[in-house]
Amino acid sequence: MPSTPSWKLHHHKSHAFQRVRRNAFSHWFLYLIALICCGMMGASAAAVTKMNGNMFEFYNKPDIRIFFYKGAKHAYEYLIVGMTVFICGVTGGALFGYTSESSIKKLRELLFECSKNGFIEKDTLMVLMSKYTGPIKGAFDNRLSAFIIGVLSIVCGILSNIHKSLVFSFLTSVAFSLQAVAQFFVFRFADIHTSHATKASIKRGLKALHDLEGMSEIEISKNIHAISKAHNRYLSFSFHKQTSVVFCQALRFTFGLAIPQVTQAFSYSMGSYLVVNKLLAPISVYKIIQTIYTSVGVVATLAQYPHDVYASRISAQKLDDHIELTAAICIEDGNSSSRKSSTSSTDSEE
Numbered sequence: 001m002p003s004t005p006s007w008k009l010h011h012h013k014s015h016a017f018q019r020v021r022r023n024a025f026s027h028w029f030l031y032l033i034a035l036i037c038c039g040m041m042g043a044s045a046a047a048v049t050k051m052n053g054n055m056f057e058f059y060n061k062p063d064i065r066i067f068f069y070k071g072a073k074h075a076y077e078y079l080i081v082g083m084t085v086f087i088c089g090v091t092g093g094a095l096f097g098y099t100s101e102s103s104i105k106k107l108r109e110l111l112f113e114c115s116k117n118g119f120i121e122k123d124t125l126m127v128l129m130s131k132y133t134g135p136i137k138g139a140f141d142n143r144l145s146a147f148i149i150g151v152l153s154i155v156c157g158i159l160s161n162i163h164k165s166l167v168f169s170f171l172t173s174v175a176f177s178l179q180a181v182a183q184f185f186v187f188r189f190a191d192i193h194t195s196h197a198t199k200a201s202i203k204r205g206l207k208a209l210h211d212l213e214g215m216s217e218i219e220i221s222k223n224i225h226a227i228s229k230a231h232n233r234y235l236s237f238s239f240h241k242q243t244s245v246v247f248c249q250a251l252r253f254t255f256g257l258a259i260p261q262v263t264q265a266f267s268y269s270m271g272s273y274l275v276v277n278k279l280l281a282p283i284s285v286y287k288i289i290q291t292i293y294t295s296v297g298v299v300a301t302l303a304q305y306p307h308d309v310y311a312s313r314i315s316a317q318k319l320d321d322h323i324e325l326t327a328a329i330c331i332e333d334g335n336s337s338s339r340k341s342s343t344s345s346t347d348s349e350e
Contacts, residue, residue, distance in 0.1 A: 016107065017136065017316035023103035024140045030095045037092030038145055042152025044085045046160040049291040051077055053283055093142050100141035104133055107319070132315040139312035147305040154180070157295025161288040165280050172267045172292050179263045180296045183255050190252035191307065197241040208234050264293060 025031070055074055108129060115125040161169045208230055212220070220227065271285030 014313055014316040014320055016319040017139075017313050020103045020107055020136055020140070020316065023106050024099055027099040027102065030099050034092045034095035034099075034145065035148065037088035037095070038148040039152050040088040041085055041092065041149045043156040043160075044081060045153050045294040046156045046291050047081050048078075049157075049287060049294055050160070051081070052290070053287040056286070057283055092145050096140070096142050096145045100137040103140060104137040107136070108133055111319075128319060132318050135308075135311045135315040136319075137312070138308040143305055143308045147302060150302045153295045157292045161291055164284045164288055165274070168271065168274055168280060168285070169288055171270055172288055175263050175267055176292045176296045179259055180302075183259065184302060186255045187252055187304075188307070190248040191304075193248045194245050197245045201238045201241050204234055204237055260293065260296075264289060 051074065058070055058074065111125060111128055111133075158169065158173045161172075211230075212227065215223070267289045268285070271280065271282075271289065274280040275282050275285060
């Protein structure tokens, strides 16, 4: 059996991840169809906001005789957009789910093959299957679909308003883009800090528990005061960690709800200046701001996907030692057995 290689794997160069990615992108035609569905869903925010503006203009008309006819037409448009988003969402989600499951299926088959040949114990196999194979496909399943929809939604929201007013669309896009960048970093900071604080509390608690379990009953009775002090120190440590977590989550909540309202106020102030100077109609101000505002509402999804990719690569790295080495052993054993058989056959012929 070959020895373990001296080099260390890096999570950006995981062979298991590259294997899954290669299997996933082999279904490029399905990904193309799913990408079209994501594009339709990404454009839905801009389409719905445009229809809301058209409905607002419709209600401002004094002629009530056209209300039923025009209202039915608007209702049909809403229905068409809703059904299109529903169909594209189901189709795109199914395609991303199928391709991700197909790509991870080959990895699971390799794990089963290694277990069948005796290179992985059954208990280890169950741990690998349940703990690591699921997160690996997170970079290629519906989470990738949500990320693409978010990006396309922002792009469509910006591009759909350029023809109304290039200057105002540009300024509004800059304002909401800065908001999106700020939200992205705050959301990631809150998630990372929460994860680190939770891990630190658990690690400190496990250490205290391990020290306590290593003591006998006599030692516990003699050091009960010291154990109580250590427990109080752990509670104080955990309290301070969770206090910082509460602050980070409050900051995340603030940036998720309050900051967009500040950005809207700033954008409407610019729009009011353009309306007063008769450079832009009020309804155009509403359409531009609300379209971009609705489009950037997916920043939380955009902030989560890089973490999903990172977790996918880390999980793939955990499988590298079990898959690549055992696969190499299987190949080497197969080659050696074939060499032995060919050598024996040559000797018999001689």
